[in-house]
Structure formats: structure tokens, C-alpha cells
Amino acid sequence: MGSCFSPKARMNITNHVRAPRLRLLASLVILVAMAALAQPLSADVVYLQGSANPTFNLRFTELLEAELGPDTEVRAFASLRTFDGPAGPVITLGQEALARVLETGTQRQILALLVSPETIAGAAENAGGRMSTVYYDPPLLRQALIGRVILPQASRMALLARPEQIGDYESLTEELADYGIEARVFVVTGDEALIPTLSRALSYGDFLLATPDNVIYNPRTIKHILLTTYRRNRLVIGPSHAFVKAGVLASSYVPLPDYAAEAARFIREWQRTGVLPEPTYPETFSIEINHQVARSLNLPLPDRDEIRAEVRRLLHQSDGEATP
Template structure:
């Protein structure tokens, strides 16, 4: 079905389609990963229904768009769309809050996003759900990223936890700082901070934690596959629900809602790491419910 949709869409011109189509139209600027773009496109189209037509668009067509929303998949696609046409409304998918918030503040209602990074509080509570006795959370940061963790430091006491941020001053300081952090925390909370967690460093971080019988939580499913114990993540269907709702609100009001997180998450577990560290893992659904119950009962933010 998607293949037919893509083939038929390639024959249109932006101007002609805008004039002739009776349906509302949304354009999709892809990431370049065909399978990912097709999957997100299919999920969005299903949720938007027959009254909205979702069409892929090439870079040379973007400047021709007027008053028609564009869904961009990933930060690179958003940047291409924004640079090519600064007047069109954009819904950015698969972007982090730190990436899109500045754009949304400059163009409120015209730029929004479905946030891909998981709220740090939820990630911390994922560690707590796996290790109920855990009370202290260790965090690594660079001098430039310390401020990102201020909200979490304020939120954790509401959930019976405390955290300490250990600052990595230089590349050579990473492992010594990590060792100090592991000595403090019941687990290491890994955030989407590329200066700390990247392909060059992650193996050393995970091995150092493993040798000290400490677990790493987060920052994503990819890192769980690499050796972190667990990470919460938003399933693509949930992100598509949020994206479709944002588009429907735009068509109804002419304004996008603010960038937001999904409200439903799942937990990815590295079972091999759990067995190696002799950590019993509850059922995935039980983990999800434990995290949600803690957020609800403590009155904490559900997805901020």
C-alpha cells in the first residue's frame, strides 16, 4: 500500500495539488532512511484517516509550499525544511527537546515537535523499578551540560531518590570521573549527551560499570543493545498518535500545540546483562505500570 502511495505521489506538483485536492494535505520530509520514513508515514496516515492526504516531498519542492504543514523525520530533515522555507508550519518528529524548543519558542504555533528523548525522570524511575532499593543516582555531565539536569535534581526527592552530577572536564577525565560516580550511585543514569555517550566512549563506560557490578540505565534502545541494562522508550505508534493529534489541532485552529512527549512508554531490557549481574527483571508490563504508578502517585510530571 505504501509503495503505491509513494509512486502515485511522485507525479504531483506542489502547486497543482494544493489547488486541485479537496482533502487536507500534509507533506512528509523524510530522514533518508527509507524503511523508517515509510513506517512513520504509514502510521501517521492510518491515524489521520481518509480526510487527510500525507505525501512525501523532495527538497526542491519545499520552497513552493504555502500554508501547508510539513512533517519532518529527524533533526536533519527539519533543518533542511526550515532552511528551504521559513514560512511554512513544521511538525518535527524524532527530535530531542533540546533541539526543537528554541525553534518552537521563536515560532510558537508554527513549529512543534514529537519529542524522541525520554524524560530523565522516567528513565530514573526505570532504574528504581528494576532496583527497588536504589536511592542514589549518578549522572555524568560536561561543564556545558550540567544545567540540563537541574530539573531532575529537584524532581527526584519527590520519589525518595537523590542524584549527584559528576562533571567530566576533559576526555582523559572520563573514566576516573565515572569511577567516582559509580562509587556514589546505585546506578548510572545515562542521558542523551553526545559529548559523554557516543560510539567512541560507550564501550569503556559500560565495561567500567559492569566490572563494578553497577547498572547503566538509558539513554536509548540502541545503548541497551550495546550493553546498558535498560531504557524506557516511546513506541512508534505512540509517537504517531501524538503527531496525528498535533496535525489535527493545526487544521482546526491554525496553530500547533507546544512540543511534547508521548504519555505511554515501554521498557527495553538487556536480558544477558541482567543475568550476568544476577538481577531479576520483572515482567515488562509490570515495570511499565510501576513507573506510571510512581509518576501518578507522586504527582510528578508525566512526560516533561
């Protein structure tokens, strides 16, 4: 049976049905476009050149991502051959990672982590001022004050140093004078002079402050240093919490979650200003203690939290000159 509507009538009916559908479709397109405009076009990107330890890299990445939040992507540097991805700084973990990134000639800002101040000073020249760091090795003033808190009667402290490093400790000795500690640097002129120099240092100081100098303090020498020190009934502070397991009495350190949080603070500052902050030490720290060594020395120790609280009090005393 043919339709009872004329062609013109049928067209009007079709248009009448289609119109609401078209208006609905147009509304949906507008809503989708508005939603897209409300979201960032792409997440901020931070590049990471990890260490040779994949387990550590994964843990650090997880902590960093948790601090930065979902709008910041942490992307592996090694996966970018041309390194022409979105804008963002590069985080390096360790000296080898920093060297690999510098070899690429990248013009991006670099947040170099887990490297020594000496490494930073040398690499910063090649980076053209585009580099910053969160120091990981404990500041020597803090380490020295740990020794002072553990031995309240201590008035003299000894350090070992190579000839070219003597000047590096001048500011430390001046700072320690404000805390009633006299510090003296004993120069180690070679491997054969290590133990004789150490013996002279122990005759002078109430305790030995070990520095992050891996020429003097390393797995090959630490056993001889500790045996000599404890035979003289002296204690060793530092250079890091890893040495506490080897027999050092105590050292401060920054827990990895706190270190990652400080790195995230640097990245957020870059996102806000386009510039990484100046190098700094994290404010937070913990203290590792070898209680077995303390018992061997017949040394009563305060609780580690009490030691940390007293060290912080000393660092923030009223003159305001000392920093953690």
C-alpha cells in the same frame, strides 16, 4: 413515401420526445453538482520531509496516513520546489530534515520529530514560534524511576555531564528527591576525564543514569563505560533502547506506531484550530531490557510490563506534580 404529418406537427412530436430527455439530463446535472458540493473540494495536505532512511520514511508515512484517514494527504516536501501547495504544516524526521526545511524560509508551521530538545530550542528561534515537537528521547525522570523499580533499595543515582550542562539537571534532581532518590551530577571535563569521573560516580550512585548526550555516550565510548560500570557491579539505565543492545540494562522508548499516533494527534489539532499543540512527551511507552546483562549481574528482574506499570504509578502518584 412522404410523411403524413405537417412540419408543425413533426416539430411538436420532436419537442415532446426531447422534453423528458432534457429534464432527465438537467436532473442528472443537478444531482452531480449536489454530490460535488457534499464532498470537500480537496483533502487536507500535510507535507513530510523525511530522513536519509527511505525504509523508515515509508513506514512512518504508512502509520501516519492510517491514523489521519483518507481525507488527509501526506505529500513529500522534496517534490515541491516552490512550496506553494495547499495550506498545511510540515513534518520533519530528524535534524537534517529540519535544517533543510528551515533553509527554505517557509512560513508554514513545522512539526519537528526525532530531534533533541536542544535542537528544538535552537531552531525555534529561526522558526518564529511556528514550531512544535513530539519528544522522542525518553524523559529522564521516567528513566530514573525505571532504575528505582529495578533496584527498590536504591537511594542514590549518578549522572555524567559536561560543564555547560550542569544546570540542565537541576529540576531533575529536585523531582527525584520527592521519590526518595538523591541524585548527583559528576562533571566530565574532557575525553581523558571520562573514565576517572565515571569511577567516582559509581562509588556514589547505586546506578548510573545515562543521558542523551552523544558527546559522552556514543559508539566510541559506550563499551568503556559499560565495562567500567559492570566491573563495579553497577547498572546503567538509558539513554535509549538502541543502547540496550550494546549492553545497557534497560531503557524506555516509544514504539513507532504510538509515536506516529501522537504526531497525528498534533496534525488533527492543527486542522481543528490552525495551531500545533505545545511540545510534549507521548503518554505511552514501552521498556526494553537486556536480560543477558541482568543475569551477568545476578539481578532478578520483574516482568517488563510490571516495571512499566509501577513506573506509571509513580509518575501519576497523588501529588500530581510528576508527568511522564
